[in-house]
Each structure stands twice: as structure tokens, then as C-alpha cells.
Amino acid sequence: KQEVTQIPAALSVPEGENLVLNCSFTDSAIYNLQWFRQDPGKGLTSLLLIQSSQREQTSGRLNASLDKSSGRSTLYIAASQPGDSATYLCAAVDTNAGKSTFGDGTTLTVKP
Amino acid sequence: DGGITQSPKYLFRKEGQNVTLSCEQNLNHDAMYWYRQDPGQGLRLIYYSQIVNDFQKGDIAEGYSVSREKKESFPLTVTSAQKNPTAFYLCASSPTSVPTDTQYFGPGTRLTVL
Numbered sequence: 001k002q003e004v005t006q007i008p009a010a011l012s013v014p015e016g017e018n019l020v021l022n023c024s025f026t027d028s029a030i031y032n033l034q035w036f037r038q039d040p041g042k043g044l045t046s047l048l049l050i051q052s053s054q055r056e057q058t059s060g061r062l063n064a065s066l067d068k069s070s071g072r073s074t075l076y077i078a079a080s081q082p083g084d085s086a087t088y089l090c091a092a093v094d095t096n097a098g099k100s101t102f103g104d105g106t107t108l109t110v111k112p
Numbered sequence: 113d114g115g116i117t118q119s120p121k122y123l124f125r126k127e128g129q130n131v132t133l134s135c136e137q138n139l140n141h142d143a144m145y146w147y148r149q150d151p152g153q154g155l156r157l158i159y160y161s162q163i164v165n166d167f168q169k170g171d172i173a174e175g176y177s178v179s180r181e182k183k184e185s186f187p188l189t190v191t192s193a194q195k196n197p198t199a200f201y202l203c204a205s206s207p208t209s210v211p212t213d214t215q216y217f218g219p220g221t222r223l224t225v226l
Binding site: 004009031032034036041042043044045046049051089091093095098099100102103104105 | 116118147152153154155156157160170171200202204209211212214215216217218219220222
């Protein structure tokens, strides 16, 4: 059974710092790996989706990488801003059942 | 505006009652999903539907029921058999049932059992 882990559970950084969020998964047989943002009490917003054949995706200040062999994905946020404060979740879609398995998320606080 | 709507935003239920959470999408998506989120945790799949009049159990289906009579609607009923229903419920849809599709999420319904 796929297990997805996100470390750390919480992260606090000063504005302007570059930072990396980590996501690890136990079963490398995945279709894709997706990163989401969730604001308190809200739904999820898709940030980046990396297909299994890809190694990274970029959108603005965000860059996500995928290393299937090691079971890891990272989300890099450049020049962090207070508006980036939110919980970031990753989800892996496995090839066995075609369902998404979510990590518990990393709650990011960017201090002005 | 195209998107996914969930209602109500907040719902309170007495023990022993059944309640139904609404999920509607006007994106013309084939697949729809229901997830449960507990504080500080990720999402767990309750039910999903790949096409109208068809649905499958997810990882935590016990105590829940769904229907998919229309493409745009996928209501979730939380029955009295669900022992710990207080949680945040999220509905999602994707264009097709192909696993590589992106999922789009609604704003969620917070259910509290009194």
C-alpha cells in the first residue's frame, strides 16, 4: 500500500528566503505526483503536476522535481513571500488502483 | 464561472441523523471524488465515480453512501453508521477517469456532530 510522507510538518521562514518542501513515497509505480496548496478552511488548489516520465515542472517561483527511483519529490519556492503562507500537500497516483494517496502536508509560515 | 461548488459550507448534525453533502460541477468532467480530511492530516478517499450511474468505494467508505444520477452531481450521505463523522469533506473532479488527469477541488464542507 502506498504511503506518502511530508517532512517537516511545519516550517517558518523569513520573507525572501528560498525553501524546499519534501515529499517521499514508498511505491515508485506511480502515474504522477501532484503538489497542492491549501489555505485554512479552504479546498485544494493544484500547483504543479509531474507525470512519471518527467523529472520536473516549473511555474513562476515554484519548481517541483520528481525522482521515482528514490521515491522522492521536492517543491522549491524561490524568494518566499507572506502570501505563500499555507499548507502544501503532495499526492501520488499509483498505477495499481489509479487512486491518489496524499501526504499530511507541510504548513508554511513566511514572516514579513 | 466554471468550477465545483459544495454546500453547505458548515453543517451540524445530531448523533443518529443522516446528512447529505452536495457537490456540483459545471466543468463537464466525467470523474468525481469525495475525500475526508481530519485536522493536521492529508485527504482520504471515501468514494469515487468514473462515469454516471457508476461508483466505487475508496479507502474509508464504511458509514457513507453516494449516488451519481447526473454527470454534474455527486452527493455524499453521511449515515448514522459513521462512528466519527466530524471532519472536513472535499469533493473533486477530473476531466476523465485517466489517472494522469489533474483533480480540481471544491471549497469543502465542514461537518460537526453535536
